[in-house]
Amino acid sequence: SQQGEEDPQALSIQEGENATMNCSYKTSINNLQWYRQNSGRGLVHLILIRSNEREKHSGRLRVTLDTSKKSSSLLITASRAADTASYFCATDKNDYKLSFGAGTTVTVRA
Amino acid sequence: DADVTQTPRNRITKTGKRIMLECSQTKGHDRMYWYRQDPGLGLRLIYYSFDVKDINKGEISDGYSVSRQAQAKFSLSLESAIPNQTALYFCATSDLSGYQSDTQYFGPGTRLTVL
Numbered sequence: 001s002q003q004g005e006e007d008p009q010a011l012s013i014q015e016g017e018n019a020t021m022n023c024s025y026k027t028s029i030n031n032l033q034w035y036r037q038n039s040g041r042g043l044v045h046l047i048l049i050r051s052n053e054r055e056k057h058s059g060r061l062r063v064t065l066d067t068s069k070k071s072s073s074l075l076i077t078a079s080r081a082a083d084t085a086s087y088f089c090a091t092d093k094n095d096y097k098l099s100f101g102a103g104t105t106v107t108v109r110a
Numbered sequence: 111d112a113d114v115t116q117t118p119r120n121r122i123t124k125t126g127k128r129i130m131l132e133c134s135q136t137k138g139h140d141r142m143y144w145y146r147q148d149p150g151l152g153l154r155l156i157y158y159s160f161d162v163k164d165i166n167k168g169e170i171s172d173g174y175s176v177s178r179q180a181q182a183k184f185s186l187s188l189e190s191a192i193p194n195q196t197a198l199y200f201c202a203t204s205d206l207s208g209y210q211s212d213t214q215y216f217g218p219g220t221r222l223t224v225l
Contacts, residue, residue, distance in 0.1 A: 033213065042114075042200060042216035043153070088152060090214075096160070097143070097168070098214060100153040 004032075004089040004101030012107045019076040021104040023089030024069075030092040032065055032072050037086045037103070046074075046087075079108045113137045114217040116201050122223045123191050131186045131220050133201030141204045142184040143214065144168075144176060146197040153200065159184055191224045198222075 007022045023032070031050045035043040049056045049065045049072065056063050062075040076083055086105045090098040114135045123129050133142065140161050145153040145168075155168030157176040165176060173195060177185045188195055198221050202214040 035214075040198065040219065040221070042218045043202075043214075045213045045215070048213060097155060097158055099155075100145075102150055102152040 004091050004099060006087070006089055006101045006104040008104060009102070010105045010107070012109065013079055014109050015079060015081060017079055019079050019083070019106050019108075021074050021087055021106070023072045023074070023101055025072075025089075025091045026070065027093055028067070030094045032063075032092070033090045033098065034061075034063060034072075034074050035088045035090060035100075037088065039085075043088065076106075079106075081108050081110055084108045112218070114201060114203055114215050116199075116217040116220050118220060119218065120221045122225065124225050125192055127191050129188050129191055129222070131199055131201075131222070133184045133186070133217055135182050135184075135201075135203045135215075135217075137203055137205075137215060138181070139203040139205050139215070140181065142178065143202040143204075144174075144184065144186045145200045145202065146170070146195075147200060147219075148197050156186065156199075188222075188224075191222075193224045196222060196224045 033048045034046040060077045086103040088103045090100045143158045144156040159178045201217040204214045
């Protein structure tokens with residue numbers, strides 16, 4: 001069964017706008033990771049946030065983690081056409097492996 | 111050259127055939143994983159290995175087997191392929207980092223179609 005659930009399933013935005021997607025999970029975690037997948041290709045790691053962290057930044061990406069609500073959000077600022085992809089959250093439940101959600105598909109319109 | 115490679119990249123086979131998907135990595139990582147991806151379901155873990163002598167089943171291992179031939183090589187076999195094994199298959203690696211799961215590095219995927 002999947003640990004993480006992304007919301008929304010799909011998102012369409014104009015270039016230059018911000019994109020926000022959320023991930024909810026069910027059990028306590030060691031860390032939560034976000035990955036990007038361009039159409040049909042392998043996943044690429046974006047950012048890892050540990051359970052004792054609340055916010056992390058990487059370039060135009062901002063990730064928050066609220067362990068009390070068992071949720072995380074990924075914000076992409078000033079989106080570009082190259083940001084068109086599917087985004088997955090993955091949780092580490094202290095069992096040495098990751099559980100992936102079903103993903104959010106983001107389309108950035110020119 | 112890519113750090114994690116998968117062969118073949120595409121494969122069409124018939125029901126009942128045995129096939130092997132191969133994964134090689136040059137990252138020097140101990141941990142290797144096999145996932146399958148189906149539309150709308152994200153990635154599901156088939157098998158994982160933390161070193162050459164350590165093989166573990168994931169959430170959907172039925173119908174699959176694996177072999178860790180060396181630190182750098184991890185193969186996935188479908189002993190008798192069936193149509194519902196049609197999917198995109200990914201190999202991934204990660205470094206040994208204590209009790210937490212670290213970043214995973216993915217191969218480009220193998221698109222398998224079982225007719």
